[in-house]
Amino acid sequence: MIKKIFFIFCLCCYCATVSAIEKQTPQAVAELTASTDKENVVINLILKPKNGWYIHSHNPGEFGMPAEVKWSKGDYDIIDESWSIGEDILYHGFGINAYKNFGEYHAMIKADNNVTPEFEVSFMSCKDECVPEEIHFTLTPEVFVQDKLEFTSQEKETFWHAILFAFVGGLILNLMPCVFPVLFIKIIGIIRIKNKKQSIVDGLNYMFGVVFSFLIIALILRIFKQQGQMLGWGFQLQSAYFVTIMAIVFFVLGLMFLDVIRVNIRIKTMPVNSFFTGLLSVLIASPCAAPFMGAAIGFVLTSNVPASVFFTVFGALALGYSLPFTLAGFFPEFMKKILPRPGKWMLILKRFFALPMFVTCAWLLWVLWGNINVNDKIWQKYDSEKVETLIANNEKVFIDFSAKWCLTCLANEEVVLYSDDFTNLAKERKIHLFKADWTSKDKEIGEALSKYGRSSVPLYVYYSDKGKYIILPQLLNFEILSEKLQ
Numbered sequence: 001m002i003k004k005i006f007f008i009f010c011l012c013c014y015c016a017t018v019s020a021i022e023k024q025t026p027q028a029v030a031e032l033t034a035s036t037d038k039e040n041v042v043i044n045l046i047l048k049p050k051n052g053w054y055i056h057s058h059n060p061g062e063f064g065m066p067a068e069v070k071w072s073k074g075d076y077d078i079i080d081e082s083w084s085i086g087e088d089i090l091y092h093g094f095g096i097n098a099y100k101n102f103g104e105y106h107a108m109i110k111a112d113n114n115v116t117p118e119f120e121v122s123f124m125s126c127k128d129e130c131v132p133e134e135i136h137f138t139l140t141p142e143v144f145v146q147d148k149l150e151f152t153s154q155e156k157e158t159f160w161h162a163i164l165f166a167f168v169g170g171l172i173l174n175l176m177p178c179v180f181p182v183l184f185i186k187i188i189g190i191i192r193i194k195n196k197k198q199s200i201v202d203g204l205n206y207m208f209g210v211v212f213s214f215l216i217i218a219l220i221l222r223i224f225k226q227q228g229q230m231l232g233w234g235f236q237l238q239s240a241y242f243v244t245i246m247a248i249v250f251f252v253l254g255l256m257f258l259d260v261i262r263v264n265i266r267i268k269t270m271p272v273n274s275f276f277t278g279l280l281s282v283l284i285a286s287p288c289a290a291p292f293m294g295a296a297i298g299f300v301l302t303s304n305v306p307a308s309v310f311f312t313v314f315g316a317l318a319l320g321y322s323l324p325f326t327l328a329g330f331f332p333e334f335m336k337k338i339l340p341r342p343g344k345w346m347l348i349l350k351r352f353f354a355l356p357m358f359v360t361c362a363w364l365l366w367v368l369w370g371n372i373n374v375n376d377k378i379w380q381k382y383d384s385e386k387v388e389t390l391i392a393n394n395e396k397v398f399i400d401f402s403a404k405w406c407l408t409c410l411a412n413e414e415v416v417l418y419s420d421d422f423t424n425l426a427k428e429r430k431i432h433l434f435k436a437d438w439t440s441k442d443k444e445i446g447e448a449l450s451k452y453g454r455s456s457v458p459l460y461v462y463y464s465d466k467g468k469y470i471i472l473p474q475l476l477n478f479e480i481l482s483e484k485l486q
Helices: 002-011 151-175 182-191 198-228 240-259 271-285 295-302 307-330 332-338 344-352 354-367 384-392 409-419 420-428 445-451 478-484
Strands: 017-024 028-036 038-051 054-061 068-072 078-083 087-091 093-101 102-108 118-126 128-137 379-381 396-402 431-437 458-461 469-471
Touching: 017 128, 028 118, 028 128, 038 054, 038 093, 038 118, 038 344, 054 078, 054 102, 068 102, 078 445, 102 128, 118 431, 151 295, 182 198, 182 240, 182 271, 182 344, 182 354, 182 396, 198 240, 198 271, 198 307, 198 332, 240 271, 240 354, 295 307, 344 354, 384 396, 384 431, 384 469, 396 409, 396 445, 420 431
Parallel strands: 379 431, 396 431
Antiparallel strands: 017 028, 028 038, 038 102, 054 093, 054 118, 068 118, 078 102, 087 093, 118 128, 396 458, 458 469
């Protein structure tokens, strides 16, 4: 079993051809990473100012020359193009947005064997004086050769942060209402195994099932990403067929917790049973996005990272998610000490856990049936052009990136965003409210999420005056909004 999982992992971790080019000016360094999958050309350009200098961002603010990329020599079909957000700084009384450490430009263009892609990046470097600069890049065939992948100080830090966030997000995912009951009942079962060696094997095979599932999801997302499509965590819930199947699964689980349905499947090989339990646990966790998890997945889905990094982050998410049950398998005696002795409480708890199963089932049917009923007419449907116009006019804008299959989104909306207190706050402070509903696949919303370095919901973005914005926490309360929405 271990050999099979290792083989599948190696098969998934395929790498596109990658290389890096570096060019310098007296004030800045430009590093270009290029890759191709024979259909699309993907580039990632990093601008790094030298000591004491900074570079005006793509949206510099009150004054200055914006960083720009101009493609030349051919009519390119640009599939995706975006700039990273800089830092807000004060320069001689003027507020500007700049890259103090590094700025990043990402683009995906349709490959054409008859045209050699060329582009020119123009930007302004400033210190005591400001210097407009230009650097020209030509993506010749020699660029696309296999090379060792080496990270900068900034890229390594981001990579390790993504791994840490993914691991912690995976741990928290176990506490979600639709996951925790199944996990708890399974842990009760594993500590009853008298043979410790068997419980260890059982725990490991559960982990293999979880890792296998997450790598399959990662592989699907990677393939769609290379095709230029915007998908994120929970993308499968955009399918009516999948939602229907999930509703049936949760309904059956609820009946099983009530002992209305008894499943007496005797599988002689326990590890196989645990492996498929791992698959099921990932399936039932798919509607949820835990804190920290969105930032980690957003990093690999919106950045031009190699496949090895892409799958490593998803692997960290899988390990975090599988850790509690795996540890229970390794230390069953310790679990027996911290849990109450077996008794009637277990039957009561088991039946109580039927409730979140039926609630999740009802919610999935509601997702399938219709739209969220928003009575308050101050919420507008997301429109990127309208939002940009309001921002350009220094209006305050709050965007709720949500979906009917996102439990955290629904909780925040029901308790906070659609409350009378928040409605009055928005009216008092003249905040324009937009709802970006990602329940069904929507390219415009997918691109907007990518702009903020995210690939999942919930995401809450608030623009104050002068085009400045902040990203709010995934778990909201009125006190947070009242403080942040100044």
